[in-house]
Amino acid sequence: WGRAESAFSLTLMTFIGPLVVPITGWIIDHVPLRPLVLWGVLAQSINLAAFGFMEGSIWVYYLLVFLLMFTAAGPSILTLAKLVQGWFDKSLGRAMGILFACGAIGGVIHPLWVQAVISQVGWREAFMVMGALSLVIAGGVAWWSVYQAGPATGGDGPASSSAAEAPLATPMSMAAFLRDLIWWKLALFNMLFAFGTGAIYRHFAARLQDRGAAPAQARELLQTEGYFDAVVTAKREDGRPARVLVQVVPGERIQVERLLIDTEGPLQARLDAHDAEALGVAQALQTAGKLGAGTPFRNADWAETKQQLLGRLRAAGYASARIAHSAADIDPQQHLARLQVRLDSGPLYRLGELQISGLVHHDAETVRHLAGFGGGAALTEARLLDYQDRLQKAGLFERASVSFEPVADQAEATVVKVTLSELPLQQATLGVGVSANTGPRASVEHTHRRPFGWAVSAYDKLEYGRTTQTWTGDFYSHPGEGFYRNLLGVQISRVVSDTDVVLSQRLRLGRTQDTPRIERLYFLELLRSRQADAAGVSSAEAVSGNYHWVWRKLDSVLLPTEGVTLSLQGGAGQAFSRSGDDGPFTRLYGRFTGYLPLGAQWYGQARLEAGQIYKNAKVNVPDALGFRAGGDDSVRGYGYRTLAPKDSAGTVRSGLLMLTSSVELARPISAALPSVWGAVFVDAGRAADSWVGFKPALGYGVGVRWRSPIGPLKVDLAYGDELKKVRLHLSVGIAF
Structure with a gap:
């Protein structure tokens, strides 16, 4: 029974x-x-x-x-x-x-x-x-x-x-x-x-025992796993306590012959009208389910597939979608399953107005600009989640929620509720850290999110380290149309190496745009750089127009294991120098990083970085525009910014070109500590003035990574092939 x-x-x-x-x-x-x-x-x-x-x-x-x-x-x-x-x-x-x-x-x-x-x-x-x-x-x-x-x-x-x-x-x-x-x-x-x-x-x-429940129950369980002609027998064995031996012969498993997905309602009407957006939704439904032709049939997978189809349709803006009919036709003789689902889409929900709550200091117009869509736009899940993500990353709000109630009668003009909680107007942060590149450091940051009542965020940061001292001051307007912000930035930095001291001042005026995948920055820059070394002091200035572009496709921005990032920079301007000729120059830079899971808990990472300045040989550009390599996130096994050309006095200076690369393999050290990884790596590259005779420096070693909630913290032991020495690289920081 x-x-x-x-x-x-x-x-x-x-x-x-x-x-x-x-x-x-x-x-x-x-x-x-x-x-x-x-x-x-x-x-x-x-x-x-x-x-x-x-x-x-x-x-x-x-x-x-x-x-x-x-x-x-x-x-x-x-x-x-x-x-x-x-x-x-x-x-x-x-x-x-x-x-x-x-x-x-x-x-x-x-x-x-x-x-x-x-x-x-x-x-x-x-x-x-x-x-x-x-x-x-x-x-x-x-x-x-x-x-x-x-x-x-x-x-x-x-x-x-x-x-x-x-x-x-x-x-x-x-x-x-x-x-x-x-x-x-x-x-x-x-x-x-x-x-x-x-x-x-x-x-x-x-x-519960040998009155037939066990065989019948076993057959029922096997059917849920796709075995519909299973033979189950039960035999009672002598002894105390009494025991029952259940023998199971599962037989051949049912395979899915086809999965037929039909729609009805407004979506079907749009499909009949050959609407391109509706055709995209229908195509997405065909690949949304876990089950498909040729896959083994399981009752749990069938239920999951129906929910996945329903979820995909609702995510496309049909929030009232439901399963109108579903059937699984099982043919035990042929061991085939013919599946059918008919989805009633319900209406496509479109934006009527944004109902914003929680604002105290900031403007509702800023919140509307961050939406990126206007009245009549389809309320897809991706669109609403992207909007919510932009609100949370705008630097103005502590919490943000975007939602709506699906009411079929109001589908053409749905009210979307935006619930916000603002960050404090002013915020100060103290930080300490240590790096093999720059040594110990301390920092003070201050942010004012609406100085003088203007729709502007003011950001100041003072960082003091053994080899680097920097002050940065930026003014960003609150997001406007197209997610653009206006930017006014000032930076003064002092970088000390074993052979020179470089003091630079920058003034930038431009615009920036941040989207989930792409960041854009174009600006006019005034740069002055002063280099002091054993040979004396040299200085140069430059005015240039620049464009920076960053594209990301990662499974996690904070702790990526799969995906790619690409950063490109281009600039052109005029250089001025007392020690050389004035003249035009062009600066190009690119960096590609890829992440790939390799299986068996192994993860690969590769990086390629290149840059070059094009100018007349007699034109001097500010040293801060040039390239240097070596250290963390460059070529490990060598000192910070030491892989660069040297002058006649042996002083390291910035080069006109750079090429570095890195390959790394990592995996968790043990199942008990999944966030602690061991790694092996090989780095190569350097900065130079010419590709003629270019010879990259080689560094390789082992390391440990802790994938912490604030990002990966790394300790590497690298061997510099040119120096024939081992160097420890440490990157760790904490803010409070």
């Missing part, structure tokens, strides 16, 4: 029980209690023992359950209540309360005890034990209570007890009530009766 078939017995009890109780009450009022209790105990004991001899049809099981509802009525709680009524008058309520309390105690104990009996001797023998126990304990106590109580417990005719008809002359006190031996006999009977027999109503073990 299947679990559903055998569990129907509990449903049978639920429906029959309420019908039996009134009949039991009528019998108690018209039948002497003594024979009712004694014969009821005997009938119930026989009924319980009969479960242990069941064979054949499940209807035998249903019949025994049906009879148990009646045989258990004789020694039921109603009969005991009738006896109590004959013994007590003013204390009747307390007597009934304690009677039911003792029954509850037995009800708590007996499930554990009965389960132990089933585990030790098997379910058949357990039913026989329950029947015998009911006869011995409950029958003995019932006989004792009925006959020792005298005439008050019942007479020879219906309701003939004189005590039941004549109340006690003097009401009993609680103390006297508890000292009455009759009560304790009755309470003991109720508790032992529940202990001995009540568990049967909760532990119908026949549906």
